[in-house]
Amino acid sequence: MRSRATLAASGRRCPPWSRPGEAARLFAHGITVRPCAPVAAVVGCVLSAINEGTQLAAGPFLVASYAYLTAARIPR
Numbered sequence: 001m002r003s004r005a006t007l008a009a010s011g012r013r014c015p016p017w018s019r020p021g022e023a024a025r026l027f028a029h030g031i032t033v034r035p036c037a038p039v040a041a042v043v044g045c046v047l048s049a050i051n052e053g054t055q056l057a058a059g060p061f062l063v064a065s066y067a068y069l070t071a072a073r074i075p076r
């Protein structure tokens with residue numbers, strides 16, 4: 001039988017846990033990052049579009065971003 005650490009390192013599935021301390025340890029070791037990052041990226045983009053969509057479409061955000069990047073540019 002393989003250990004929980006081996007299962008976690010293989011990336012196949014999250015090892016079972018029963019106590020909050022075990023869940024915290026799995027989280028601290030990054031076990032949840034790979035499966036959760038794509039979901040967080042999509043949900044974050046959708047919520048940003050819902051909450052700030054009109055401001056983003058109006059343009060000030062893009063102008064501010066362009067100005068910031070232009071000021072930080074290092075010429076070749």
